[in-house]
Amino acid sequence: MRRAPVIPVLTVEDAADARPVAEALVSGGLPVLEVTLRTAAALDVIARMAAVEGAIVGAGTVLTVRDLDAAMEAGAQFIVSPGLTESLAKAAMAREIAFLPGVATAGDIMRGLDLGLDHFKFFPAEAAGGIRALQALAAPFRQCRFCPTGGITADRLAEWLALPSVLCVGGSWLVPSGPVDADAVRLRALQAVTAAGRGV
Template sequence: MSDTAAYNPHEIERVMRLAPVIPVLVIEDDGEAREVAEALVEGGLTALEVTLRTDAALNVIKRMNLVKGAVVGAGTVTNSRELGAALDAGAEFIVSPGLTQPLGEAALKSGTPFLPGIATAGDIMRGMDMGLEHFKFFPAMAAGGIPALKALAAPFYKAKFCPTGGISAQTAPDWLALPSVLCVGGSWVVPKGASPEEIRELAKAASSLGA
């Protein structure tokens, strides 16, 4: 715990409260990055999660950071090496699919807003032992959906969640209605091949969810 002094949990909550949906972005061509980010921000979604699932991801983060109003984070961060690369690229928050001791300690030491993935009570307890209270519930549908999160949120009443994985525009409002949910993560806002105009309209609809 001595390495967590620089970590401020209010910062990740601030990111989670920017909009009801955090777009989960898998972008193959960094040449598209800026126009995608502009369309999302214009539509009202400002917290953008760029997943490290493509070779272009780090350049995408750099290019999206040039867009006024965008708060660009890195997702699918699985170890301290990827954490360092994401921070070097300018990531303002970090999202991971799971939580390990080495990654958790490195993220806390960096002081960067951190949203680790959890799916079980043991995962949450490990995170809370590190001083964390904000988590990504992942994979949300495969891990049991809303009934599972309700069951987990009851004993861990201080925890706040961003469910991600299998959530759609149709089901997002049901998740957002849960008191423990601050936002949801979703890829539906930027479907493959969508134009900036289509992305902007999807973002507008997503930004109004939970209102």
């Protein structure tokens, strides 16, 4: 979460796009890549992106321990889940892989703390109340740090990152659906890094 201000959230339909997308994002200053397990190609995409120099590739939309094991076998270095379950959290800890579970309520965060977790994905960020909601949630949980994801756009990036509890944000705007334009992806990555006030 400290390696880059934005974690691109990637839903890649064609594994042939994996390398050019990863290379564009890494060269644009965003080396931490979350590949969602929402397509048939996802595990192949993780494997291909993991071979790109400088890329730190993880799996998103990890819902079960089976998903976790498949993602790790493909080369995932971290996993992200839209929610928090005890079984998935304990499996991630047993396998010693970085785990970013989704939370949206105080109860979610307290369950995470009970499991020894203090870094969370705030999801779905905008639908769950946006910046004001996270500010309110973070106040009693000062030891926790968050990666808001869900509905965040480039024009609100700096506002989210200004929150003391936020280490980074997850964003799907960097690689929109449709044909891949690697130059455009790299430009959006550079713009995100600049908006966050960090150099490449």
